[in-house]
Amino acid sequence: MQSAQLVVVKIGSRVLTTEEGLLDVGRVEKIGQQCHELLTSGKKIVVVSSGAVGAGMGRLGLSTRPCTLPELQAVAAVGQSCLTEAYERSLGSFGRHVAQLLLVADDMHDRGRYLNIRNTLRSLLKYGAIPIINENDSVSTAELQTTFGDNDQLAALVATLLGADALVLLSDVEGLFDQDPKNPEAQRISTVREIDSTIESMVHDCSGGISKGGMASKLKAAKTVNEAGIHCFIGSGRQESILQELVQGHDVGTFFLGKNDLMPAKKRWLGWSASVSGKIIIDAGAKHAVLERGSSLLPAG
Numbered sequence: 001m002q003s004a005q006l007v008v009v010k011i012g013s014r015v016l017t018t019e020e021g022l023l024d025v026g027r028v029e030k031i032g033q034q035c036h037e038l039l040t041s042g043k044k045i046v047v048v049s050s051g052a053v054g055a056g057m058g059r060l061g062l063s064t065r066p067c068t069l070p071e072l073q074a075v076a077a078v079g080q081s082c083l084t085e086a087y088e089r090s091l092g093s094f095g096r097h098v099a100q101l102l103l104v105a106d107d108m109h110d111r112g113r114y115l116n117i118r119n120t121l122r123s124l125l126k127y128g129a130i131p132i133i134n135e136n137d138s139v140s141t142a143e144l145q146t147t148f149g150d151n152d153q154l155a156a157l158v159a160t161l162l163g164a165d166a167l168v169l170l171s172d173v174e175g176l177f178d179q180d181p182k183n184p185e186a187q188r189i190s191t192v193r194e195i196d197s198t199i200e201s202m203v204h205d206c207s208g209g210i211s212k213g214g215m216a217s218k219l220k221a222a223k224t225v226n227e228a229g230i231h232c233f234i235g236s237g238r239q240e241s242i243l244q245e246l247v248q249g250h251d252v253g254t255f256f257l258g259k260n261d262l263m264p265a266k267k268r269w270l271g272w273s274a275s276v277s278g279k280i281i282i283d284a285g286a287k288h289a290v291l292e293r294g295s296s297l298l299p300a301g
Helices: 025-040 052-060 069-092 105-109 111-126 141-145 151-162 215-227 242-247 265-273 284-293
Strands: 006-011 044-049 098-103 130-135 166-171 231-236 254-256
Touching: 006 025, 006 151, 025 044, 025 069, 025 242, 044 069, 044 111, 044 151, 052 069, 069 098, 069 130, 098 105, 098 111, 105 111, 111 130, 111 151, 111 265, 130 151, 151 166, 151 215, 151 265, 166 215, 166 242, 215 231, 231 242
Parallel strands: 006 044, 006 166, 044 130, 098 130, 166 231
Antiparallel strands: 231 254
């Protein structure tokens, strides 16, 4: 991680909100300071931040997460401005500028919009701004109703889009454990070289409340970027100076090693962002030719 130049940092709701559901401004300030220090060291950072619904709940005085979709979308709309404002204050105190990007799944599916997002992010990084990305909760229905649209997956797609060196997933967990972390005998796994069935069996989720993701979601995100050739880290965003400890090589959280070299950009889009609209059925011989010999199904010429 010390050599990583472009890092996507995803910050979960449980990091950014208090037990009462209010936006933890102090936590945002600490994260902003850590991001500033990484930028000063020469790294480039893109932030994917949850917390809009939680921030909106606090601003509107709600004690429980709304149940209906229109209410969730309204609360997210109120909270998103609070969230961006908090980042602006934190990073602005160091002379940094933030940029807000709200995305929906179709933005990643469509090749033209996908490339536009990539170009915008590259330009922001060139200007030294810090992109703050979130799913557009106010119009994205699937994201609010299922865990398949959580920000762990969005962060993974952003990392593959940019060809980042690393994806950092910060939550209230200290990494992957070999058994339920509540068990005093549980041991943290420091490094994972391959996410196989043994690793997947270690998942113990307790997601709920204002948070939609869990360890299963984070493991899915890690697997996505690892297959694309990008490293991933899962750790606690509540741990003081976690980002600095990570880049300094301290034994914190769980580090998931990316496979080989970075996959080509077009293949990354086809593999994880492009929408599937049909299927081709091939026989065993064609399967062998494609997978084993790298042949094409297209006719010569």
